[in-house]
Amino acid sequence: MFPAKKILCPTDFSETSIQAFSNAAEIALHNQARIYLVHVLPVLAYTDGDVMMQLPECERMLHPQQRLEKLAEPLLAKGLKVETVITRGDPASEIVRIAKQKAVDIIVIATCGKTGWRHLAFGSVAEKVVRTATCPVLSIRPAVQGASSTTP
Numbered sequence: 001m002f003p004a005k006k007i008l009c010p011t012d013f014s015e016t017s018i019q020a021f022s023n024a025a026e027i028a029l030h031n032q033a034r035i036y037l038v039h040v041l042p043v044l045a046y047t048d049g050d051v052m053m054q055l056p057e058c059e060r061m062l063h064p065q066q067r068l069e070k071l072a073e074p075l076l077a078k079g080l081k082v083e084t085v086i087t088r089g090d091p092a093s094e095i096v097r098i099a100k101q102k103a104v105d106i107i108v109i110a111t112c113g114k115t116g117w118r119h120l121a122f123g124s125v126a127e128k129v130v131r132t133a134t135c136p137v138l139s140i141r142p143a144v145q146g147a148s149s150t151t152p
Helices: 015-031 057-061 065-076 093-103 117-120 123-131
Strands: 008-009 034-040 046-048 051-053 084-087 104-110 136-140
Touching: 008 015, 015 065, 015 136, 034 065, 034 093, 046 065, 065 084, 065 136, 084 093, 084 104, 093 104, 093 123, 104 123, 123 136
Parallel strands: 008 034, 008 104, 034 084, 104 136
Antiparallel strands: 046 051
């Protein structure tokens, strides 16, 4: 299992998920590992007031494949193997499913930092992945402004 040779890193393109990808990339470079960069699309159509778009229309607007490829470019330039995966469904379930399918050694995932009622209402994808994954999961917390990285 270690050193990790297959790493799965899900992204929703948020700042924290990009930070998690940076950490996954560092692990991959150190171990010459393959990265599976995963984005999970929502199942439902998007509504914004009076406008309702169907999934294919939403997907074209988001351009997830292009965004994944842009993230992968620097690692590909360094000779690493990066596979981009776009899927639909419940994010936690899809991440765990792909991790099993690809037999990854570790999942590197961002935590969103939700607390209180938001956490109760929406849950945490990272938390569900930690609970259900069959491989180790490294969770990356959001960077805190002004926090020092040194330990006492």
